[in-house]
Amino acid sequence: MNATVTYSPRRWWAGPLDVEGLALGSVEAAAATVNLYAGKPGLFRTTSALTAAAFDSFGHLRIAGRKPQGFAPLSGFHRTGDGWIRLHANYPHHEQRLLQALGATSPEEAERRLRSMAALEAEAAIQSNAGIAAAVRTRSEWLGSDMGRAASLGAWVAFEFADGTADGLGLRDFGEESSGGNSAGRGSGQAEALPLRGLRVLDLTRVIAGPVATRLLAALGADVLRIDPPAFPEIEDQFVDTAFGKRSAEADLSLPGNQHRLRQLLPAADVVVAGYRHGALDRFGLNPRELLASHPGLVVVTLDSWGSAGPWSGLRGFDSIVQAACGIAHVYGKDNHDGEWRPGALPVQALDHATGYGVAAAAIHLLARRREAGTGGAAHLSLARTAEELFSLGRNTERPSEVSAPDYRSTDSTYGELRYIGPPLTDGGQPLDYPFPPPPYGGSPLAWV
Template sequence: MPATSPEAALGQILDAVGIDAARAHEARIVGTDPILPTRFLMGTAGTAVLSAVGLAAADLWKLRGGDDQIIDMDARRGALALRTSKYLRVDGRPAEDYWDPISGFHQTNDGWVQLHCQFPHFRDGVLKVLGCAHDRDAVTAELVKWSGQALEDRMAEEALPVFRMRSHDEWHAHPQAKAVGAPPLIDIIKLGDSPPEPMPVDARPLGGIKVLDLTRVIAGPMTGRTLAEHGADVLRISGPHLPFTEPLVMDTGHGKRAAYIDLREDIGQGQLMDLVRGADVFSQSYRPGTLAGRGYGPEELAEIRPGLIYVTLSAWSHAGPWANRRGYDSLVQCATGIADENGAPEGPKHLPGQALDYITGYLGAFGAMVALSRRARDGGSYLVRLSLAQTATWLNRLGRMDGSTDPRKRADLERDDILDLLMETDTPWGRMEHLGPVLGMSLTPPTWERPAVPLGTHPPEWMDIN
């Protein structure tokens, strides 16, 4: 499959939401893959999606009366933007490795499976099904007694995120692949009518826009982080009882405030509704139907706050037999053929970065900005819908690097190779070194107005901007 150019990939993203693909030429894009050790076009994908974000932010800036500006990206910055957690350091030390020792690929009696045991209830559930101790060797010994499909089915009965590794052909034959291939890369659906809401006066594209961020892990939090880069007031809401991965909170928390709300309690439900009434964007990444079952679905919240932009990200999309199954970037890579191809013939191997998470997160921010532009011009409430599996389908269709030299043999880009793109920030955890915003915008360059903070640092209320 021939490699798609970054400009053509950007055109695909624009076309998916009804924007003229020819506008891709408004972004100045340089460089090509390979950037990282993979045949997959991570540089192209990152460059395209961040250029789309830049064009959407520039459109919002013009709606405020701002001038045209230059959007610039290159493949190196685009690739690095799909693995920002890799370069996170606190007080001179790399952020703690957050992978549970039993997570990752294991052999069964007929292939490979992947376990995802990052949260205690997943780990404990897997160990209960296998009947063994929390030890990688013990888990490996049990898994070779299973077929991959039998294990996947049994774990699904317990709502545990375990998937067998599939080839591209096996994935394309699966009913979920057929369901994922039907929707566009990103859906923007009008939920109802409401009066137009002009963009508030501010010096930044998203200044004055309030974003409720009810997301976890990487993809959803990246949507909020990206909106914060362009001036939005992003308030991340977490449950005090829910597990979390601290290095990812650090990585995805730049520019945000963070509050606890316990939705199991009446007072917490009231706090959330008060925030919704003042919000412009509501972003969530729970499985389809989870929040709707508690009265926080897109239609319900659009009734409470006409004009709301509701962003929802899931693993497997809203359609198909796996719609309600848990999933994460690495598992989607495993089940859709990406890990199989990327590691062949030696064995399964993930991409050099959680590309599906980061791409989907940036796409969520892009979709929210496009919907805000529509609201400003035409009014209305909007649903923005994305999934990791749809992103995987798009990435796969971008093609591969070709040539006599296998790009997987390239040296990886380590910290010392990207010092020009790193920045330091004082945070509650210490002095944090991290990748700065990489998107180039000549008049409104992305920046974070506040450092990442631990969950629950702030009260659950909007800032007073008067």
């Protein structure tokens, strides 16, 4: 984070780690890159209040007056025979795989099964059945494992360019050292236009981190087309939170016809953001190196849970699961009112949101480089590597202070009236907003406007 910028308050969430530093640093990275791209240092800024609200956008959201649905009953921490495990079962297919792995037919039966198993035994059984779980590890246990060592390698954002060179940037490395020029992208020379106006973003992401990134790109003017698989629809409330300013299409990419239509989209795309488990989209020709070989001017940013190396690189995961594995849940653990120690969690899903703003920063950084070098490039981030950035910040020892009340906004949508939080940036001192509300899920054609 740029040391010359002072935020007040600097701490607003209780807890042992500097989650505020991670949040502010990731949003500031996005602001710095878009200012560099626009050639206007200081144009886009953030504040403590804007960042705090944006990192809890799901919690602030109201859909036709109701709170969105949070974690499913089976998701969360569960006691095992020798410790604790965290499960994720928000999606029906993940819940089914988890129950099958435990030989259970209900959450109650799964709970009983887990208490008869060791945490690592349950973790292995669930993961081998494509379910999603992680034993609660101490920080030293994670760092001493092959998975932890692999996750800590390299920079927060790892870049690979079309000419074969590579680079990396950490949370504190993004800045505005040069002007970056004034061009606003394909077909746009309007100085007052949003900086990404005219750019096309193919959004192949789900859940939170990737959609947060592309939601910000949409707020900055990009045409974002999100594609989801019909067989595994996104959770509706989650989609509503992160789909502002986008168009939404459904397509089974295993079908040859849809693969052909996807190939037709790529030549006119500026950015591809992919947020599935590592290597999951390679069979559709969406490996970053293959994409750059076919489309040298493309910007490709990928994100996953565990990184591109190590024994867990191909596993599914979520923010909460990474927290359990890497030591965060243990650090936030405490005794409950009965005197029993229980693992804890970050005050918000900060790994998701910080990774999302890092993805947006990486995409804009590569767009700026493309303008100068004439070729695109690729970047990769992971939730596990973002956790390492959080630990590297140390502890925030200031006492928590209240931030300003959120700036709630409202809009009509096909889901009813929405109360929502805008992007965590101001544009020339004015709050940035999304161009339109979340669209009907899957209601857009698989084509550019």
